[in-house]
Amino acid sequence: MKFNKGAVIDEPGSTEKNKTGGWRDKKPVIDKSKCTKCGICWVFCPEGAIYRNEKGEFEINYDYCKGCLICAEECPIKVISITEEEK
Amino acid sequence: MKTLISGNEACAIGAKLCRPKVIPVYPITPSTHTAEKISELIANGELDAEMIKVESEHSALSACIGAQVCGVRTFTVTASQGLALMHEVLFNASGLRLPIVMGVANRALSAPINIWGDQSDALAERDSSWLQFYCESAQEILDTVIQAYKISENHDVLLPSMVCFDGFTLSHVSEPVDVPEQSEVDEFLGDYIPYYKFDIENPKTIGALAFPDTFMEFKKQQEDAMRKAKETIKIVNKEFSKKFGRSYGDGLIDAYNMEDAEKCLIALGSLCSTAKVVVDNLREKVGIVRVRSFRPFPSNELRDICSGVKAIAVIDRAFSYGHAGVLYNEVKSALYDLKERPKISNFVIGLGGRDVRKEDIEFSIKNADKNEIFWVNTKE
């Protein structure tokens, strides 16, 4: 194992290796048919786990979504539903 | 150039000669004049640096960390409550292995509120993994600031340094100081070569989380660095002597009259200067060992120099309540391994700015063999 002085990590982006989706126990789901693509969920997601696909739709990357549900709270037209995580 | 300046001014000029680029400061008595002098040097164009007026000492040291990771030398100065407010940031600076240098004009901690000198503030930060040097004169403050950068920046060390000097007794006393030429200090210190820094071409994560499976290894590295610092301090002290003609003992301890001493006095800081006058006037064979580097602690050096001594008086200007004087604890534990252990007594003197008088030092020497803890010159 490599121990750099000062615990400095000289490999950028290594956080990606740590998939935090497993922490989730409630799962937000976007109803794309009703979504107006305002992007507020994307702004508020503290993990950067919401992204825009090629069609311009907002999607959640469940590899990193921790299930904080801020997106569902902030969605102005309430089209992000909260479902139980299947474990 | 020889000039007459105060300890605070000596600290500021010492820092200036090392060319720090960022100096975040929150002023606090008795260190304020250091900050004032630095701002004057910047205003006069003698020092090319950014002085940041921060909103607290916590921010001051945080700003030092931020600047230092960008690859420049930094400096700050504080005392007492200011240092206490920095407490958590101290551990960040050392854990990130940043060679920050900080002046500390030692002062008591509240309550009761007290602005005068003792060493409770810096000694309370004993375990923060900072190097701690205690000075005896204004000259030594200036010289130690320069040495501290050289020691801290050594890639085998990479730990921050506190240059401690007694509040008022040194900070506010003006005396002759030999100020070295800028070019000489430039030659001695060289450019700052960061071990790591923020760099767009080579991105890094600084300040990451360490899980239980790695944390201890990083902490062990800090202890290894402390041990290496001992040798580095000695080497830098010798190099400094060669360049500037001044040195302070072996860098770790400064011994006086110890050749055939039967008794000895061990202490930190400026009171050792007054103690020399006392010892010179005594008929007994009494020596003085001034602990210059409190961290790393010179255990081996103390064992060597104290073997053969029959009684030791350790003077403390800080107390670990519920146990004993801070330096006394350290000295006792260092000397435990001696085959013939001397008697050691502890003398608590000069808390909260009470004057350390010659009588108090005489009393300590006289009672060194009592094996007791004395609070000297206190009222009933």
Next chain:
Amino acid sequence: MIEIRIHGRGGQGAVTSAELLALAAFKDKKYAQSFPMFGVERRGAPVEAFCRIDKEKIMERSQIYEPDYVLVLDSTLLKSVDVTKGLKKSGLLVINSKQDVSKLNLNFEIGKIISIDLNSIALNIIGRPIVNTAMLGAFAGITNIITLKSLTEAIQERFDEKIAIKNKELAEKSYEIARKFVLGMKKNEIQ
């Protein structure tokens, strides 16, 4: 080693006096140390400042308890402060006052007190009763512990040009007056 204590009020320049004294001694190739009364200062409140001068390097860092000389910048302090406290029997007290020493009612040998009206000299030269540099000029004239040359150099170094010119003149004038005063006294009355 010579130890000096200076009494004044906050704002009268007692601390600056101690610094100038040390700086002048330093310029005379002596070792010197100066320090203020440690702690807080208020304008108008009694303050003290201290100075040590020696041919050898000064190692002592405790406070000064038994000064060889006491300089008092403001005679109104005599009502509230014991300016003779700890003053060595062999010592000397210099007071800025219009009064004759016999009328000052001080608990000290009269022959070892010198009273000079520095206020008038200061008013004449700088137009304000700021007497710290005048006191140092007088001290140099009385004792020769610092030279007038070093004192004026010290003043030049510490003050802005405009203030320095007047203060040098003030120190020189006070030096002259003190010199005459001392020559007028019997030699054995002065240390």
